[in-house]
Amino acid sequence: MSFRRDTHPYVVLIPNNAFARHLGDLPQGTLCRAVAYLDRVLTVRPVPSHDEALRLVAAAAVSLADKYEQTSSERRLDADVVEEFVGTTVAAVEAMERELVMDLDCVMDGPTAFTFVERFTRFFKRKDEFLVRTLALRLVDLTLPEFRFVGQILPSAVAASALFLARQILAVPLSNHPEELTGYKAVELMGCIEAMAMLMPEPKP
Template sequence: MCAVAPFLLPGLACAAPRAAPVLDVRPPTMATTYAEGVSAMWRGYCYDDDDGDIGALLRGIDAVVRPPKPADLPMPSVEFHAMSRRHGDHDADFMAMLRGIPSVRVRGAGHASVPMDAHGDTPTTPVVVLAAPRSYGDEGDSVTITKQQQQQQCGGEYDADMDATFRAMETDPTERPSEDYLSSTQAGDMMMIDRAELIKKMHHFSRFYGLAMGALHRAVSYVDRVLSAKKINGGERQRLLLGIAAVFAAAKYEDRSTSRKIDADYAAMNAGCTRREVLDAERELVAALGYRLSGPTAYTFVDHFTRHIQDQEEGAAVRIRSLAHHLTDMALLDYRCVALLPSAVAASAILLARLTVLGYSTVPVAGYAIEDMRECIEAIYDMHENLQVWPGCAQMMADWELTTRHRYCLPPLSMLIGMH
């Protein structure tokens, strides 16, 4: 049996008989926790000196809980108070150390005039002219390199290298489609109108999901190269599956965040097939291309040729670039442009865009003369004159006008003839 010792009032310490103890179960407190460390007399059942034990318990609790008073804290010694708070000779030693460090000496005349802010009395940071290294000239010379000089020194060499790389890649036979694959490889089962209809659906798919800019050009390049390499059986359904898989692969190549916008399920829904068929078609596409996916397109060359246009024509730069991209998009629909190099298509679009926006253009564009761009220019004019005949032309025109809030009219061909 468990016995519980009750607390007794001091005046009733010797009273008899004692009442039956009442079991009082309470959660542990600091007092009960501290009581575990007191003498063995408190743990027993002999309560001859209850007042003394409770007093000792309370004094112990007070020692634990009460915050320390200033008198309880250690006081600094007399020697500490006698020390100087100004560190005595430490300042002199520190200054001597600083004087021994070699440093660049600033002339006193440089502090005579400090530029002030026109809107306040707070001085601004002075403009520092750094002394040129000795390898640049005399010791007293200063070097001032402007942005234009940096572009001429570094940007010119970089642009030349990039242009040479793009020109070499676009002429690589392994990344060029056949000029007559509709009649040779496809054996007449696919016509020019069928190709234009397929590209129209690819454009709608790319625009509907807001895929990366330039993905459509890369996808059409993939489709032309695959159709040049092997015959596609299965009619319109297989062609649509090839086009959707090409857009899906090209968009992921252009922008790695494409997977957050669409996946194989969305592609399968637009192609009218299953997810497995889309993934299989994508793998077959990449294998047929020999895993060479990075060739430049007309979209690439438009950006490349107009990279410095803002320095010359600031107000019209955005419109020229936007219209040039739109014209190259329309050129995708014409099978005749497959035989042309992407750089020639881009140069033709830039020429027409400058004539449309500015009313004039400098020739040649990117090294192309008018004769070199004649075939592409005629194809673009032909599509504009027959918007309702070519599949996708009217839709591309409406989408561009809706996006840019602009309308345009190509200049007459007589302007191009006069430029020859």
Template sequence: MESKENAARSAPPLRRPRGKRKALTELPTNERHDTDGGSAPRRPSKPRTRSAARAEAEAEEARKRREAEDAARGDDVTLLLDPKRQDSGGAQAAVAPYVGDIDRYLRSLEVEPLRRPSPDYFQKIQKHISPKMRAVLVDWLVEVADEFKLKAETLCLAVSYVDRFLTVNVVTRDKLQLLGVTALLIAAKYEEIESSKMKVNKYTDITDHTYTKQQVVKMEADLLKSLNFEIGGPTVTAFLRRFIASCRGGSRTSSEKLVSMCSYLAELSLLDYDCISYLPSVVAAACLFVARFTIRPKMHPWNLTLQHNTGYKAFDLQKSIFIIHELQLSIRCPDQKAIREKYEDPKFGRVSTMASPQEIPASFFEDCNK
């Protein structure tokens, strides 16, 4: 018996298998804790005063507003489409009184100059990297985000950090991956809940230790300084969540397909440097247009309801729609496969394999009022 115990003590500890490392090797030219420590009898509560009642009412109002904001900017758009995932209508009811305020707030944030990358930073700032290299980096970040099981919102924020940093800082080829992986780390700290997704070692390991922990920490400080610590803000996925809610009314299957198709197109938009010329709300509306066109190519993808809820006429979106459609057809960024392979999965309805017509009828860009 003692020999077995001694053997157990001397045996090496079990280690979890390490995840597959991914390195960008080549570029083209809150837990809740119970604090109730005892069973002491409760004192009888005092009757509430008017001020206390008012304070409680204000706190409840603030809580509902926070829930509404979370619902508006959250990652899981299916929450708005699947009644089974709603808390007895609580999320919807919380959003309803603040829809206008939230929309105006998001629209005001997306146009703030400090939150917008320059659409010509490759021409004016960057000397050593190209839009093609940026596309390769984003494609790799998609793989990393998928392996780490990060939210789509986290990925979108990370790419926006990269573009904003490149707007004001010259970056060499050998530091581009360091910038990307650090941007993903900061976005995870801002957006994710699980602490395991925020460990620096996890992000150095995924680069096959191309960079040290010290290099990532240094880049993190430089990146936050360049962002002026403004790391929040609306993304394409935040606006898509709101716009897709306008399309409810079909079957559950068609709703899920629309959600997956919109998510697929939104991630494709991250690849193309030209997309940063457009506001996130414009790109989101363009993704919704192309998604609806792909699913039902003979039906007009736009209507007065969508025009009102997005704030855009189809004609206003024409240029951005063509970019999204060309990405979908692999006319743009044809060598970047990670997103297309990701959405071949049955859990996404294999939307990346759906054929889309080569041309969008000109009549679909006419005024819905006619």
């Protein structure tokens, strides 16, 4: 039995994956890239619906993204960790990584919402502007488990929406207006911004 990418909340496997959490100290943007890999892969291959297979594909996507984001890393998968959190072997994860690379046509870069936030804010200099950038990146992270964002909205639009919303929340006047930074008008992003705002946790009383 397999599932289609439009009928299963598959992206929940990445940001909430115990394997990813256990790795810890992942470079910024790793989970965003892993979700992008998984979204692309699921356009070309059916994935069995049982948990074991899903964990294997998710773990391989996280591991690949980790390798891409820190190319000088000497991190190696730990056999005990793979067995405990993925339920398989290091060899199986590495074999799945090779399959994913082929599914991705060896194209491992490509922009993500995370990289677009970095691009839009690359000229920020003030401390309060960096706070806007940090909040925008956190807002992008909130969208990762949500299929209505991943694969449905352009990464640049997700990033721009996060920047607009972060600026509004923090009430920080940026050196350049978000429309100049992103190339998007607020009215074009209103649906995305509103959906993103709904993902924010309720403030504690």
